[in-house]
């Protein structure tokens with residue numbers, strides 16, 4: 643990868659810009675509109691939102707106000723945990739598209755595999771939900787469809803009835819957390835791995851070994867983590883509401899980590915904690 647607009651290719655041939663701009667915990671309104679507009683101005687062409695972030699409207703507004711052709715921007719959103727089932731999913735995605743002020747999304751994901759409200763029958767509910775995803779995919783309302791936080795047993799369950807294999811699995815991947823089993827299983831089915839919380843939700847800045855690697859390359863800790871993500875073949879989704887950081891996080895194409903440092907960072911097990919068990923979440 644040589645620039646922000648370089649792409650990974652999904653299994654259906656759709657191209658996806660190699661760094662996505664994260665928007666979790668970015669407040670709807672001024673904060674979300676301004677940070678997404680800053681990201682687009684700096685050169686990001688991929689925005690990651692979700693129904694649950696409650697800022698899809700602001701993402702849509704920022705994209706409109708940027709003046710950039712909609713086709714040049716890759717927009718991802720995610721189906722929230724309180725929505726499952728065929729018709730409910732169709733209606734809910736329609737609502738997202740309205741908020742996003744667009745007639746298609748580039749990628750839509752099932753946000754979590756086993757929401758608390760459907761714990762009794764999550765397999766059946768995901769199957770029905772996926773049927774709606776496939777329908778919208780066939781209608782070109784969604785250019786690609788995928789999953790998030792799915793472990794192998796959730797994927798295996800989904801594949802019992804799926805006719806389209808998810809193109810993406812978005813999971814927590816950051817220094818010290820590589821979720822090898824999930825990654826290997828997902829990749830074997832052709833999925834691209836998207837790395838959420840690539841900066842450990844801000845916790846990596848306290849990790850001494852990250853500081854050492856940062857000093858060695860003369861790049862910031864954030865840049866080291868994002869570069870690491872790319873060199874592992876993940877698609878990182880860094881979030882910031884701070885203009886200089888948004889810029890800094892995109893400046894990762896003028897250096898390369900040595901293989902031993904890529905491994906060292908992978909081996910910092912638990913340095914920023916681990917992801918939630920999707921079968922035990924309380925949401």
Ligand SMILES: NC(=O)c1ccc[n+]([C@@H]2O[C@H](COP(=O)([O-])OP(=O)(O)OC[C@H]3O[C@@H](n4cnc5c(N)ncnc54)[C@H](OP(=O)(O)O)[C@@H]3O)[C@@H](O)[C@H]2O)c1
Pocket residue numbers: 663664665666667690691753790791812813837838839840841842843844845847862864865879880881882883884887888890891
């Ligand atoms: N699918 C899922 O379940 C899921 C879960 C979590 C996240 N995600 C996605 O992944 C995205 C990123 O993950 P995340 O939001 O959890 O956290 P993250 O990107 O790992 O870290 C964000 C934190 O790091 C700070 N930061 C960013 N760049 C920095 C820099 N260069 N120097 C110092 N601090 C910096 C930010 O501060 P400021 O904003 O104050 O600058 C913020 O506090 C999310 O926004 C979302 O799109 C998905």
